[in-house]
Amino acid sequence: xxxxxxxxxxxxxxxxxxxxxxxxxxxxxxxxxxxxxxxxxxxxxxxxxxxxxxxxxxxxxxxxxxxxxxxxxxxxxxxxxxxxxxxxxxxxxxxxxxxxxxxxxxxxxxxxxxxxxxxxxxxxxxxxxxxxxxxxxxxxxxxxxxxxxxxxxxxxxxxxxxxxxxxxxxxxxxxxxxxxxxxxxxxxxxxxxxxxxxxxxxxxxxxxxxxxxxxxxxxxxxxxxxxxxxxxxxxxxxxxxxxxxxxxxxxxxxxxxxxxxxxxxxxxxxxxxxxxxxxxxxxxxxxxxxxxxxxxxxxxxxxxxxxxxxxxxxxxxxxxxxxxxxxxxxxxxxxxxxxxxxxx
Amino acid sequence: xxxxxxxxxxxxxxxxxxxxxxxxxxxxxxxxxxxxxxxxxxxxxxxxxxxxxxxxxxxxxxxxxxxxxxxxxxxxxxxxxxxxxxxxxxxxxxxxxxxxxxxxxxxxxxxxxxxxxxxxxxxxxxxxxxxxxxxxxxxxxxxxxxxxxxxxxxxxxxxxxxxxxxxxxxxxxxxxxxxxxxxxxxxxxxxxxxxxxxxxxxxxxxxxxxxxxxxxxxxxxxxxxxxxxxxxxxxxxxxxxxxxxxxxxxxxxxxxxxxxxxxxxxxxxxxxxxxxxxxxxxxx
Numbered sequence: 001x002x003x004x005x006x007x008x009x010x011x012x013x014x015x016x017x018x019x020x021x022x023x024x025x026x027x028x029x030x031x032x033x034x035x036x037x038x039x040x041x042x043x044x045x046x047x048x049x050x051x052x053x054x055x056x057x058x059x060x061x062x063x064x065x066x067x068x069x070x071x072x073x074x075x076x077x078x079x080x081x082x083x084x085x086x087x088x089x090x091x092x093x094x095x096x097x098x099x100x101x102x103x104x105x106x107x108x109x110x111x112x113x114x115x116x117x118x119x120x121x122x123x124x125x126x127x128x129x130x131x132x133x134x135x136x137x138x139x140x141x142x143x144x145x146x147x148x149x150x151x152x153x154x155x156x157x158x159x160x161x162x163x164x165x166x167x168x169x170x171x172x173x174x175x176x177x178x179x180x181x182x183x184x185x186x187x188x189x190x191x192x193x194x195x196x197x198x199x200x201x202x203x204x205x206x207x208x209x210x211x212x213x214x215x216x217x218x219x220x221x222x223x224x225x226x227x228x229x230x231x232x233x234x235x236x237x238x239x240x241x242x243x244x245x246x247x248x249x250x251x252x253x254x255x256x257x258x259x260x261x262x263x264x265x266x267x268x269x270x271x272x273x274x275x276x277x278x279x280x281x282x283x284x285x286x287x288x289x290x291x292x293x294x295x296x297x298x299x300x301x302x303x304x305x306x307x308x309x310x311x312x313x314x315x316x317x318x319x320x321x322x323x324x325x326x327x328x329x330x331x332x333x334x335x336x337x338x339x340x341x342x343x344x
Numbered sequence: 345x346x347x348x349x350x351x352x353x354x355x356x357x358x359x360x361x362x363x364x365x366x367x368x369x370x371x372x373x374x375x376x377x378x379x380x381x382x383x384x385x386x387x388x389x390x391x392x393x394x395x396x397x398x399x400x401x402x403x404x405x406x407x408x409x410x411x412x413x414x415x416x417x418x419x420x421x422x423x424x425x426x427x428x429x430x431x432x433x434x435x436x437x438x439x440x441x442x443x444x445x446x447x448x449x450x451x452x453x454x455x456x457x458x459x460x461x462x463x464x465x466x467x468x469x470x471x472x473x474x475x476x477x478x479x480x481x482x483x484x485x486x487x488x489x490x491x492x493x494x495x496x497x498x499x500x501x502x503x504x505x506x507x508x509x510x511x512x513x514x515x516x517x518x519x520x521x522x523x524x525x526x527x528x529x530x531x532x533x534x535x536x537x538x539x540x541x542x543x544x545x546x547x548x549x550x551x552x553x554x555x556x557x558x559x560x561x562x563x564x565x566x567x568x569x570x571x572x573x574x575x576x577x578x579x580x581x582x583x584x585x586x587x588x589x590x591x592x593x594x595x596x597x598x599x600x601x602x603x604x605x606x607x608x609x610x611x612x613x614x615x616x617x618x619x620x621x622x623x624x625x626x627x628x
Contacts, residue, residue: 052488073488074488076484076519078511078515079514079515079518081511081514081515083477083507083508083511084477084480084508084511084512084515087474087477087478087481087508087512088477088478088480088481088484088512088515089481090467090477090478090481091418091467091477091478091479091480091481091482091483091484091485092481092482092484092485092488093481094459094466094467094478094481094482094485095412095481095482095485095486095489096412096485096489097485097488099481114471115474118468118470118471118474119468119474119477119478122468123458123459123460123467123468124460
């Protein structure tokens with residue numbers, strides 16, 4: 001990294017951390033409501049006695065407090081004991097409840113991977129593991145608090161549905177859908193201050209991707225926090241004459257293979273974008289789908305390379321890894337340029 | 345002293361439970377023979393516990409395996425499932441002949457229990473250290489839903505080295521899960537030798553007491569003592585969780601196996617099966 005890069009990364013922003021009001025793309029998110037997780041579940045629980053919420057000393061962070069205040073008898077704080085939380089949730093699920101067990105994605109998916117597999121997915125327990133502050137949204141808290149591997153790890157567990165929330169309205173839709181979804185789920189959330197993509201609560205179907213913008217020259221398949229900057233990139237590309245489809249692949253497992261193959265057929269180039277290690281996550285899932293179907297189109301996985309990220313505030317890290325709108329647009333142009341020689 | 349009818353019933357019950365413990369051991373040997381391997385010695389230590397729990401203590405209705413108010417039993421030491429399956433069949437959850445498929449391709453019955461396939465199994469287990477958290481979740485759910493059922497969880501003493509056990513123990517004490525009964529089958533041996541040498545777990549009762557549990561200690565092969573202890577356990581939705589440390593002998597009932605680390609899962613071969621069965625049935 002050059003001295004100039006370091007300067008851009010660290011100077012002037014090093015003290016913002018989680019209070020940083022800027023999102024992935026630098027948008028001022030102070031107007032965006034914080035986590036609707038607890039609030040939405042509190043509403044749903046008014047009419048559904050099966051809902052219980054567990055957390056591991058992070059209710060203030062994930063706003064489970066909004067649930068606890070309304071339904072204290074159905075709120076369980078297990079203290080800083082994530083493995084016990086996930087497995088207790090499985091025990092409660094075996095007794096007819098639908099537990100939402102929430103903690104940082106790093107601890108939910110990485111620390112509790114075996115509990116999720118053995119106690120939730122394998123016996124088919126309707127536990128909703130909620131991994132929030134996922135990816136590198138914890139910024140300078142560092143690798144211990146980043147979950148860049150969670151999508152890759154979770155999607156290789158059988159009988160586990162893996163979804164990413166795109167924004168607040170999208171999260172509301174996922175939580176509502178989850179109530180009658182069979183088996184265990186991993187629900188990946190960002191920082192809870194994700195810029196709006198859906199202006200109303202969308203009509204989703206788990207396993208069916210949402211095309212949030214259509215185009216003819218390229219498809220960006222993004223998930224979670226990267227859908228909004230992908231749309232920004234599409235705007236930038238449009239100005240340069242590149243018509244870009246943007247697909248919100250919010251379900252990582254099971255993958256919407258039809259949406260992937262249609263993107264390849266219709267637009268002839270595919271770029272995946274995720275806030276995570278490119279090894280094993282969304283991009284790998286899409287690559288498997290394309291290659292196995294014989295779809296030889298210009299393709300690139302974009303995300304965090306296979307490395308531990310440096311210290312920095314979230315916005316600085318997104319810029320560093322070109323996971324903001326301009327960065328994604330630049331990667332898209334590289335992809336299209338590289339494809340011209342052989343696929344024009 | 346004249347024998348009263350009450351004494352007679354008690355004597356009959358103890359004899360019956362001893363017979364069922366013997367049944368657990370002999371069936372375990374039979375199933376081990378089918379598979380060519382099985383965790384027989386870890387069943388021999390808890391055969392009396394299985395017998396007392398399933399034939400006198402648990403509130404069950406085998407015709408309704410999903411009855412919401414049934415007592416739960418979580419076998420955290422899931423490798424002892426080979427001894428639990430015959431009991432579940434014997435009390436009526438499924439037909440005993442189904443066990444003849446034990447470990448065959450596609451069988452519901454593997455070394456560790458699968459709740460999706462086997463009626464009467466309240467939770468799948470096998471990965472040590474998870475069961476007490478499962479049971480704590482069930483006990484909490486029972487209290488939340490207003491059910492008066494109890495949740496029993498059987499652990500091994502070697503298993504207590506797993507950290508999650510103590511997360512669960514702390515939470516059960518904190519939430520005052522008086523409807524939770526943990527039973528440690530303290531059979532003294534793990535795979536690599538004595539628990540006290542590999543990773544000491546004692547004082548088990550003292551450690552749980554420090555986490556807010558009410559503790560009890562009993563000879564796990566003494567059926568009258570087990571009956572008396574279980575009958576006297578307080579049943580409360582809100583109170584200290586109950587711990588029973590059952591001092592047992594791994595391999596109990598077969599002289600060559602008792603407290604020997606050489607007999608854990610394999611090793612039985614050829615005429616061993618007939619010899620072991622003869623000893624268990626009192627024919628040796």
